[in-house]
Amino acid sequence: MHAYHVDKARRRFLLSTGALAASAALPHVLFARTGGSARLVVMILRGALDGLAAVPPYADPNYAGLHRTLAIAAPGVADGALALDNTFGLHPSFAFLYERYLAGELVVFHAVASPYRDRSHFDGQNVLENGLTKPVGSADGWLNRALAALPRGTGRPGERAVAISQNVPLILRGDTPVISKSPQATPDVDEDLLARLADLYSKDDWFSARLSEAVQTEKLADERSTQADAPAMTAPPAAPDRVGGVARMAAALMRSEGGPEVAVIEASGWDTHANQGGAKGALAQRLTGLDKALRALKDELGPLWQQTAVLVVTEFGRTAAVNGTQGTDHGTGGCALLAGGAVRGGRVIADWPGLARTALLDNRDLRPTLDLRSVFKAVLDEHMRVDAKTLASRIFPDSSGARPLQGLIRA
């Protein structure tokens, strides 16, 4: 099967990381698929993460000159990048992710983007989530469409996916029922009141459906309630980053008996137009929070981590050059991460276009050379065992140009 991007990346990594790269060359058929017991967490970073800060291409000759004060230094110096290979590193805030990389449980994608080529957050997020090539045209999300095509698994029907938020984000909206649950503790609601409400809603299908879903979710959460994620309700608007609690809640629900196999987590605050900072500073703090959240997810999942793949994605990257206010503006190509015990990692997959002026898209952005849908399809195919035909037709229509990558999931 043709897999242009992987081939290129493999070529690079045969040169750079030896053994790990060699295993990437093994044919697909040798790898058993996770299936059945597989768990998938999709984390959406809203606001457009700067891929050139999160995964610094420190060896690119133009990187430091463009990213200037925001650039992460090469490995080996104070606050330098954590070396992934001879070209790329991880931001120094990513201590946990680096551990996972060394343990062979993290794939880093670079110069990656959804098919969206303009620079609106909101349209960009729509494309990231609807699985189409345009921001409009679908009221449901690709992950919901994928749920309908999952083989039988361990989750209760109607509860196979959870959004860790009060409401369901686009990626999980659609015909297949899903649940939503947020980590702020909601004290129990009087059961008699709920019964009477169910009665009151009996002639209103819309409310009726939502209430019964809510009651189900409460039960599920009660079975596996976690103490750790019950922040007081007095938090002022400049609230501490709650993504750690969100991640723990996702994990707790997923490892409960009959719990969801798929979870969606969102984190915002990546729109760093001003005072982004470098190895330290505003973005670094966010990245530290993200890293800790992923560690919490692993800790809380326990042995289930071995069956888990965590996809971390954002709507697009940011400008290669620093802007006039020590930040970066909306761009195109960026990075994505795939972590987990089920992941065949320890690799960077990137067909690196370089940051030379002539290589940039529109003279400003990292040019994407890998379609995010190639990653999504690979994970759904190898990890979640969604059949290829449905993937190419219903879940990601018009995606024939984005062939699934291969060998991302371990035996």
Next chain:
Amino acid sequence: MIQTEIAVLRFGLGARPGDLAAAAGDPRAWLMAQIKGAVPLAGNIPLALSDQIFTAVLAAREAAQEMKRESAGQSATATASASATASASATFSVTTPAAAPAFNPVRDAYLPHYRAQVLARAQSAALTTRPFAERLVHFWTNHFAVSADKGAVFGVAGTLENEAIRPHVAGRFVDLLIAVEQHPAMIAFLDNQYSVGKDSDLARLAARHEARSRMGGPRTTARDKPKREFGINENLAREILELHTLGVNGGYTQSDVTTFAQIITGWSIGGGKGRLAGGIPGRFYFRDNLHEPGAKTLLGKTYHEDGRGQGEAVLADLARHPATARFIATKLVRHFVADDPPPAAVERVARAFLKTGGDLPQVYAALIASPEAWDAEMRKFKTPEDFVFSTLRALNVSPSQPEEVVRSFDLLGQRQYTPGSPAGWPDTAKSWDGSDALMRRVLWASRVAGRYEQGLDPVDLAASSVGAYARAETVTALRRASSASQALALLLMSPEFQRR
């Protein structure tokens, strides 16, 4: 008459006892009478103005830095080496909300203002006798969203609504637009205050300075530190085009965004030091020395150099652009009629917008004249904001403590002035109808019911709050409830109260 209920519940913020009777004679006239003149806050909470708040926060920050310097025993030279630019930009820099609740001078100085603004807003919604106009204020606040979760604007987010929107909500769109884009909260939220033209006086001066110091002898300090690069920040320019005027499909390109950002270089906030001194601290200030000089071409039209006026000329053109008319009309119809805006209504409202050059009362009149808006079926699921405000009105109470309002919105997932993004809160049911969110509504309703049931007859309350929309089965359920408190919770959670 169901039309009365529609006017009060759908166009307004929900019925206080007596509201339905007041609107009953001529519901359309009741609405039209509200959209004349400015819309001041109802209620009695004194609020500081944005420039006062900015100035106080600046002082608090400097005092804290002073303390830090003293306690760290750092030398005065280290302090002086921070350039004027750096210290001035620090004033409005993002204080990361990720910080622990440790001592944070900016947040602490902002907090009482935020709380006062939230309380004042809830009181106004609860008490106003112009609820349609008040809803329009909320609509425009959401259209021109600034989010208080950005530390730099936490305590001034609400001032945009009160200072830029309330005066212009029944005026011309262009005046509203200019007031908003020149409000310091918007400038700071979208990072325009230190957006600098490459050929501005400041950038040229710095370049000359750099050249001189390169010729003059050995370098002293910070040799390896890259010098600050002057340049634009696209954020405000992009969001004006994408979110405030033309809409994302409005026909502009990346090059228009960049050009527009150059045009509005210099749109800044007064205060600062050194080369960035000038203007009244905390107020909009056009910094000529940051402005990229020269004529510029945007969307095919050339704008001659006119300092601050160059950007205002662009806004004036954007304000009467057909794409803007359509974008605003679509959002208005979505807000007042249905998540899927009926095209005929959008067309009517957009035409009125274009024909009148964005005269907002006439735009609202076209909305009121749209038959689609008077469809008896309630097609809008209330947002948490709608739910809380209509509950306050139904119960005829006005909150007196900021804490109860802040906590309510925290629980319900719509922290006031905190949409999280410049796109504002979503205005469709699917963004608010999660099962978790519904359970929170039930919880909040039962708490409110427990607190306010005393002396209320839920059946009467159904009549005064939802009028003819009260369903027979709801009234039966209220009668059969085990307590007045339970009955009240059922009413608040009934489909007819949850929709508008």
